[in-house]
Amino acid sequence: MATLDEAVPPGEVQDAPADPRRRDYLAIGAVAWAGVGAGVIALPLINQMSPSADVLALSTTELDVSAIQPGQSIKATFRKQPLFVRNLTPKEIAEADATPVSDLRDPQTLEDRTKPDKKNWLVTLGVCTHLGCVPLGAGEGENKGPFGGYFCPCHGSAYDTAGRIRSGPAPTNLTVPEYEFISDTTIRVG
Amino acid sequence: MSFPWAKQYEPKHPLMKWVDDRLPLPRFVYNAVGAGYPVPRNLNYFWNFGVLAGMFLALQIVTGIVLAMHYAANAGIAFDSVEHIMRDVNAGWFIRYAHANGASMFLLVVYIHIARGLWYGSYKAPREMVWLLGVVIFLLMMATAFMGYVLPWGQMSFWGAQVITGFFSAIPGVGETIRVWLLGGFAPDNSALNRFFSLHYLLPFVILGVVILHIWALHIPGSNNPTGVEVKSEQDTVPFHPYYTAKDGVGVGVALLIFAALIFYAPNLLGHPDNYIPANPLSTPAHIVPEWYFLPFYAILKAFTFDFLWIPAKLWGVLAMFGSILLLFFLPWLDTSPVRSANYRPTYRIFLWILLVDVLVLGYIGGAAPTPAVILIGQIATIYYFAHFLLILPIVSMMERPRPLPNSITEAVLAGKGGTSPAQTALATE
Numbered sequence: 001m002a003t004l005d006e007a008v009p010p011g012e013v014q015d016a017p018a019d020p021r022r023r024d025y026l027a028i029g030a031v032a033w034a035g036v037g038a039g040v041i042a043l044p045l046i047n048q049m050s051p052s053a054d055v056l057a058l059s060t061t062e063l064d065v066s067a068i069q070p071g072q073s074i075k076a077t078f079r080k081q082p083l084f085v086r087n088l089t090p091k092e093i094a095e096a097d098a099t100p101v102s103d104l105r106d107p108q109t110l111e112d113r114t115k116p117d118k119k120n121w122l123v124t125l126g127v128c129t130h131l132g133c134v135p136l137g138a139g140e141g142e143n144k145g146p147f148g149g150y151f152c153p154c155h156g157s158a159y160d161t162a163g164r165i166r167s168g169p170a171p172t173n174l175t176v177p178e179y180e181f182i183s184d185t186t187i188r189v190g
Numbered sequence: 191m192s193f194p195w196a197k198q199y200e201p202k203h204p205l206m207k208w209v210d211d212r213l214p215l216p217r218f219v220y221n222a223v224g225a226g227y228p229v230p231r232n233l234n235y236f237w238n239f240g241v242l243a244g245m246f247l248a249l250q251i252v253t254g255i256v257l258a259m260h261y262a263a264n265a266g267i268a269f270d271s272v273e274h275i276m277r278d279v280n281a282g283w284f285i286r287y288a289h290a291n292g293a294s295m296f297l298l299v300v301y302i303h304i305a306r307g308l309w310y311g312s313y314k315a316p317r318e319m320v321w322l323l324g325v326v327i328f329l330l331m332m333a334t335a336f337m338g339y340v341l342p343w344g345q346m347s348f349w350g351a352q353v354i355t356g357f358f359s360a361i362p363g364v365g366e367t368i369r370v371w372l373l374g375g376f377a378p379d380n381s382a383l384n385r386f387f388s389l390h391y392l393l394p395f396v397i398l399g400v401v402i403l404h405i406w407a408l409h410i411p412g413s414n415n416p417t418g419v420e421v422k423s424e425q426d427t428v429p430f431h432p433y434y435t436a437k438d439g440v441g442v443g444v445a446l447l448i449f450a451a452l453i454f455y456a457p458n459l460l461g462h463p464d465n466y467i468p469a470n471p472l473s474t475p476a477h478i479v480p481e482w483y484f485l486p487f488y489a490i491l492k493a494f495t496f497d498f499l500w501i502p503a504k505l506w507g508v509l510a511m512f513g514s515i516l517l518l519f520f521l522p523w524l525d526t527s528p529v530r531s532a533n534y535r536p537t538y539r540i541f542l543w544i545l546l547v548d549v550l551v552l553g554y555i556g557g558a559a560p561t562p563a564v565i566l567i568g569q570i571a572t573i574y575y576f577a578h579f580l581l582i583l584p585i586v587s588m589m590e591r592p593r594p595l596p597n598s599i600t601e602a603v604l605a606g607k608g609g610t611s612p613a614q615t616a617l618a619t620e
Contacts, residue, residue, distance in 0.1 A: 049385065055375045075472060079376035082472050126472075127377075130504065132352040133474040153476050155492075155560055169495050171502045 055079075059190045065121065066185035073138045075126060078177060078189045082126030084138045084150070084163075085187070092161035093119060095148060099160065106172045110162040113176050123187065124163040124174035128152040135159065135174070150174065192221060193228045193412065195424040222409065228427035229434055230415035232603050236310075237413070237434070238441030239303035244401065245442060246296035251394050253289040254338075261341065263387035265380040268343035269468045287457040288449075293335050294460045295449050297483035300328065308542060311530030312414040318522040319407040325518045327400050332484070332515075334393040337386040339481060340378070344465035349478050351378040351386070357491075360505040377471055417602045418530025419595055426599040477559060485556030486549050487511050492556070493572040495565060510572065517579050524579055527587040534593040537586050545578045 061078045065085055068074055073086035088096070096110040114121060126134050130152065136142040137150035137159075145151025146167070147160035157168030164173040179189040199217040201207040210217055220226045260279050262271040275282035304324070307313055313321035336354055340347045355373055359365040374381030412421060421427055428434075452459065460482055464475045480488050494506035501509075525538075532539040548571050555568040596602035 049374055050371050051375050052381060055379070055381060059376075077472070080379050080471055081377045131478075132356045133349070133478065134472060154474060154478055169503060171504050 061189045062182070063187050063189065064185060065187060070120065073122075075138045078125070082134050082138075083177070083189060084122075084124050084126045084174075086122040086124075086138065088120045088122055088161060090120075092148065096160060096162035096164075099162075099164075105165050108162070108164060108173055113162055113164075113173070115181060118181060121181075121187075122161075122163055123179050123189065124176055126150075127175065128154065128157055128170055129165065129172045129174065130155055130157050130168070130170040192226065192409070193421065193424070193427065195427075196221070196228050197225045197429060199224075199226055222405065223430055223435070225429040225431045227409065227412075227430040228421070228424075229413050229430050230421055230426060230599050231428045231433075232415050232417065232599050233413065233434065233437070234416055235437070235441060236302070236306040236416075238438050238445075239299045239306060241438040242299040242441055242445050243296065243303055245445070246292055246299060247394065247397060247401065250289065250292050250296060251398070253285050253292060254391070254394065256285050257289055258391060261387075263341065263384050265343060265383050265469070268341065268383060272342045284453065287453045289338075290461065291449065291452040291457060293338060294481070294483065295445065295452070297331065297335065299445065300331065301483070304328070305546065308545075309532045310414055310416060311418050311525070311527075311532070313522045314525065314530050315522070316411040317408070317414060319410075320404060321522055322519060323400055323404040323407055325515070327397055327404060328518075329515060330393055330397045330400065334390060334397065335481065335483065337390040337393070340383065340386045341390060342465060343383060343469045345467040345469060345473075345475050346462045346465040346478070348378055348469035348471065349474055350480060351382060353478060355382075357508045357511075360502070360508040362505065378469075379471075414530065415599060416531060416533060417596055417599055418534065419597075419599055419602070422598045423600070479557050482553070482557070485554075486552035487514060487556070489552040489556035489568045490514050490572045490575065492560060493565070493568040510576075514575060517576070521579065521583075524583050525587050526584065527590060527592065529592040529595065534595055535586075535590060536593065537590040538583075541578060541582050541586060545575070548574045548578070 059079050061076065061083070063074075063076055063083075063085060065074075065087070068085060068087045070087045070089045071092075073084055076083040076085060093110065101107045101109055110119060110122075113124075126138060128135050131154065133152050133154035135145075135150035135152040135157070137144040143151050143153075145158035147158050149159040149161045149163055149166075151158050152168065152170065155169050157170035158166050159170075159174055160166050162173075163176070165171070177189050179187050182188050199210070199214075199220040201210045201216070206216060209215070217226075257275065260271065260275045260282060262268060272286070275286050277283075279285075307321065307324070336350070340351045351373075355369050355378065358372060359369045361368060370376060372382075373379070374385065412427075415421075462479065467475075479485070488511075491507040491511040494503045494510060498506060527535065527538065529535055532542055551567065551571045552575065555564055555571060558564045596605065
């Protein structure tokens with residue numbers, strides 16, 4: 001294949017343009033600027049898909065936990081997802097502490113997953129980390145699974161009393177959302 | 191392009207001549223699906239399925255546009271609006287059942303269309319572009335079908351959306367951010383439902399566009415045929431109209447009979463009862479399964495239960511599931527045999543049948559509860575699926591000794607073997 005330059009018949013005067021030519025500069029500049037414009041316009045088109053203000057407004061939830069007795073748990077809603085708040089019994093705390101951390105798929109201690117001096121309050125999302133089902137175990141009489149915590153009926157992931165993954169396909173422990181105790185009996189999640 | 195002997199469009203009426211001089215649209219149609227398109231004379235009924243897929247796409251668009259006139263894409267009332275269609279809208283039950291079962295029929299004929307392409311080597315040179323565009327259509331169909339299934343906002347809709355968008359959370363690092371961006375929230379809700387509806391309305395028209403490209407690309411080399419031997423002369427072909435319009439008409443009749451039987455006698459056969467329960471973000475159905483046409487891919491997703499090479503099981507599953515479809519893009523280059531039709535490929539043929547069984551097994555596993563035995567079978571079937579394309583196909587292509595090909599389509603037809611279907615070949619070899 002002949003290149004364009006070689007294709008010029010011999011004998012014809014080749015008008016060698018200055019390199020780079022002024023016209024190239026203008027063309028590249030104009031197209032580049034149009035590209036910047038397209039990029040700027042694309043931003044709101046992409047960003048409109050992010051959670052809107054009313055969705056984000058739900059991203060903080062306050063909960064009164066005073067009525068939850070040891071051994072009980074409640075299902076609340078946080079960001080339209082289930083939230084489990086559980087008041088662990090001393091036995092459940094002991095079980096969680098007795099588990100060697102090195103045996104865990106996602107090594108965390110109960111202390112890592114609770115607030116200082118509030119070791120009995122386990123606050124997790126009720127969303128299985130496998131494919132997002134709601135595990136059982138927070139409701140009265142539900143199957144708590146072989147490790148006494150939560151049990152996901154979809155693909156059989158079992159969580160212990162600290163909400164840590166112990167068996168089944170889920171990759172990580174139940175997510176502990178950001179939260180804080182704003183009084184002894186009230187938590188603010190998010 | 192066409193063969194030199196293709197009939198030329200000759201407008202008879204002065205008005206048509208006037209139109210043809212200014213916008214040759216009738217000429218375009220004549221050359222595409224009329225008497226101006228010469229087609230191999232030996233096509234069997236497996237060549238109906240392209241037209242059938244086109245018909246079901248058209249039916250889905252028509253019923254879908256009508257349903258959109260009555261449906262409300264708002265998480266608060268979506269479920270009720272679907273019940274309103276079922277109970278209050280005149281013939282609403284019929285239109286909705288036609289749309290829901292039409293999706294199944296569309297996927298069914300497309301699966302047969304793909305299998306036809308695999309058997310007769312329709313993906314090979316010079317038709318690679320036809321195949322690549324076909325895989326694009328298939329991907330678009332899967333996205334459209336999934337988003338359509340979310341719209342009734344029942345339990346399966348909601349939890350299907352949760353699980354499928356959860357795939358994106360498997361991406362390391364940015365996965366959760368992407369998932370939240372796609373959903374417009376932290377869990378499927380009104381924003382997700384609205385955008386799914388918008389895209390569910392858009393994508394069929396994108397599919398239509400790619401279908402036009404698919405047919406355009408097909409008409410450059412012309413249709414493949416059961417012998418896989420290229421057209422050599424005019425006597426190898428017949429005009430598309432009236433020969434194959436008539437033959438396709440038979441297939442259309444049969445397909446519509448099956449379609450009607452589904453709509454009128456078993457409209458919920460392929461659906462899930464759980465989807466007649468309104469979406470409840472706080473309660474998961476005991477057994478989440480996708481629609482039947484996704485089951486083989488769901489089985490591949492579920493086959494990965496262990497971490498391997500620093501990659502977590504969940505990411506493996508997602509990669510394998512997408513990989514199982516993206517692999518099809520490479521098929522024209524994985525199969526290096528110069529012989530197209532499996533009718534003349536004694537070894538390839540056996541492995542193709544095994545692949546078909548393998549996909550059916552995956553389909554069963556995808557819908558089964560995950561007991562240890564089911565997981566193991568799913569893993570073996572998944573390995574086989576990938577092995578077929580990545581190992582068996584290249585090796586068979588090199589080792590296999592194909593049967594002698596006929597010199598021409600006409601010779602094969604006159605010898606009585608022109609339009610052999612897989613079943614006939616299987617019988618003949620036994």
